[in-house]
Amino acid sequence: xxxxxxxxxxxxxxxxxxxxxxxxxxxxxxxxxxxxxxxxxxxxxxxxxxxxxxxxxxxxxxxxxxxxxxxxxxxxxxxxxxxxxxxxxxxxxxxxxxxxxxxxxxxxxxxxxxxxxxxxxxxxxxxxxxxxxxxxxxxxxxxxxxxxxxxxxxxxxxxxxxx
Numbered sequence: 001x002x003x004x005x006x007x008x009x010x011x012x013x014x015x016x017x018x019x020x021x022x023x024x025x026x027x028x029x030x031x032x033x034x035x036x037x038x039x040x041x042x043x044x045x046x047x048x049x050x051x052x053x054x055x056x057x058x059x060x061x062x063x064x065x066x067x068x069x070x071x072x073x074x075x076x077x078x079x080x081x082x083x084x085x086x087x088x089x090x091x092x093x094x095x096x097x098x099x100x101x102x103x104x105x106x107x108x109x110x111x112x113x114x115x116x117x118x119x120x121x122x123x124x125x126x127x128x129x130x131x132x133x134x135x136x137x138x139x140x141x142x143x144x145x146x147x148x149x150x151x152x153x154x155x156x157x158x159x160x161x162x163x
Contacts (some may be wrong), residue, residue, distance in 0.1 A: 005082070008099040013161030018035040019045055020157035022111040023074070026142045034075060034092045034143075036103045041078070041084040045158050048132045049082050056138070056160035057128040059108040063098040063154050074156050078136050085139045093130075093138075120163065 026041050036042070048054050061074050074097070077090040096108050111128035132138050140156045 002078045003162075004092045008042065012161050015055070016047070016159075016161045018157070018159045020155050021045060022155055023141065023142050023153045024118050025132055026153070028050055033121055034102070035077070035096070036077065036085055036090040036141070037085045038087070040085055040087075040141060042094055043101070044082055044137045045156060046074075046132050046138040046160070049080065049137055051162050052133070052154055053134045053136075054132045054160055054162045056111070056132065056158050058157075058159040059094075059096060059111065059130065060157050061096045061098040061106050061154040063101050063106070065098065065102060065154075070152055071100045072154050074098070074154065076142070077139040078132070079139055080135055080137070082137050085141070092137070093095045095143075 021043055023043070026043055027084070046054055046056060059076070061072075065071065073095050075092065076094045076096075077085060078093050079089045079091065081089050083141055094108065094110050096106055098104075098106055108130075109128075111130045113128055123127075130138075142153050
């Protein structure tokens with residue numbers, strides 16, 4: 001493999017992933033704050049605590065709200081823990097909002113821009129992705145603003161690769 005003049009290797013994905021979570025009971029502990037508070041019901045979406053890290057190319061939510069009932073906000077956090085999302089370790093990194101249309105997909109448009117040079121294709125001058133460093137996990141939770149039903153909260157998904 002060719003290297004640059006400073007002997008840096010390019011980022012190569014070893015294993016691709018595509019994870020999706022049903023979120024019937026995930027709750028952030030607060031309906032108004034982006035900070036994790038007290039008891040919460042969060043889940044790991046992408047775990048890079050036991051590998052060299054990963055790159056997420058697509059983050060999305062699929063609405064399961066029946067008959068225009070609710071819109072939900074999925075909150076995303078980074079943490080070094082994989083057993084429980086502790087308020088002292090949770091770092092808020094973004095959010096996505098589902099629609100109130102059953103089966104509709106909403107994608108994150110707030111991911112950071114990729115800094116590496118890329119060939120010009122179409123009208124987009126930069127692409128976006130989300131880097132999960134070695135030793136970290138990306139957690140997700142739902143910010144609940146009212147009563148929910150088990151089949152009402154969205155599915156949260158991530159696609160990318162480990163390297």
